[in-house]
Amino acid sequence: MSATPLLNDSQWLKLIEYVAATYNEVTLSRGFTHFKQEQVKQLTLSEGNTVQARVEEADTYQVSVYLDKLSLSQCTCPVQHACKHLAAVLMELADRQGYLASQILSAKQYLKRAAASSDLDAAKQQLPTMDVTGWHRWLNQYTSSIKPSFDQSIYAENLRKSLASITKASVPFTDREYPYWELHQSLFILRKIKELQLQAGPIHYSSSTIYRIAEDLQIWLKNQRDVVGSLENSALLEQTSAYCREQMAEDAGQKYHDFGIYMTFWQHWILPGPEAASLLPAEIAELNKWLDEQPTPSLAAAKAYLLLRMAEGDMAWKALEESPGFQAAPANLFITFLTMLTETQNWELLVDWLHKSSSFFNTRRTRELEIYANMWKTALAHVPESEEQMWRIFEDFLPQSLRVIEQMLYEQEKWKPWLEMQMLFGHDPFHHRVSVLQPIEKANPSLLLPYFHQAVDHYVSLKNRRDYKAATRLLKRLEKVYKKMKKTERWDTYFSGFVERHSRLRALQEELRKGKLLE
Structure with a gap:
């Protein structure tokens, strides 16, 4: 068969339309079986844009496909027209021409999807005229072919890849509108993951995905410097706040993903603006409406956040106290x-x-x-x-x-109670780097005496060579402390008494001599 392509995209569409109108699903399924089993042999191009092929099963049949007039195509089998052998040859031809044979198998569904895609493309140009509810409706249709996965991270990535094809150049948004469009794409993905979590069945794999998406979205919101303080798109601003309120109303637990996004949106996109103060009372009023109908911890947190921004600390705390499950609130909420x-x-x-x-x-x-x-x-x-x-x-x-x-x-630098805690924990000077004790030695070395004396007595009491070595090292450091205090006579008195008390411990005496504490 010639290497020159017989089909372009326009001809391919006509072929699909012909198959959808002519063949039934059973015939196409049987033809697909012949194609997959490689029963189509010697497919060649003849004069007049005609494809000749042979299909071998129990018997062998000759097939002729007239690309310029598909309705005249025929087979030597008893059916003669629109048979499974002709379908198999069309699939083999498609495969050799770089098209998907499976699209012939599902020709009717392919045409429906193509028509829907065409409608979506046309609607895409109308996105700037829609409100955010229309955006989410369109995004839902646009990603309808992406099937949920048990692994939430895979599902989120597939959604993200699909939406990545909607570039800034492909939709006539203004520079001020486009960041809102990007924001709502991420909000859409977050909502789809939440919907997946609510479904029955084992969909818990990669449940951390929702945390990662929410955190990434908050980081992105913080970095959008170009839209900070801009009230040019006040309608989109109000609609986005309303969308976030609706999502927070659906969060009956203590997750606070949507609250975190709402708070970051207000903190970095709205509050820096010159007219932000005038928006706060109206927003709190809207939150109160939702709280009256559907109180959730996230909505209460949102109200508390805005009241705190207005320095209304008592009212903000009261808003939290009145929220459901307040006593079970996580510490991270208060860190916010x-x-x-x-x-x-x-x-x-x-x-x-x-x-x-x-x-x-x-x-x-x-x-x-x-x-x-x-x-x-x-x-x-x-x-x-x-x-x-x-x-x-x-x-x-x-x-x-x-x-x-x-x-x-x-x-x-409260050294005395700190040292008392070290002894309470059972620590000794070896527990710390030397630099940790140096500030105490410099400021008030006398405080270190009980710490060192207790440690020396402990290691000597263990009565083994290794601990005698440790006691010797501590004694050398203790001597320096006494010298720092300019109390060498006290050191001499203590050390001579120490040697006399432990004179029968020969191993200890040897270690003291090795450490040059004894001659």
């Missing part, structure tokens, strides 16, 4: 509010909320507790009189807060 108060430098309100939210951080989750402690450190730098309140809270957190208290005591 505390971070916002830190960024806005509202120090008095930060201290108030650190106190009010303290019970949510009294857990074994060390990461959240460390973040909470760092928030307190920041607050103390600006409101030092709140230190006593902070220590009471961390004392109430014991024993979970032991490590946090230890670190804060060290950072505040």
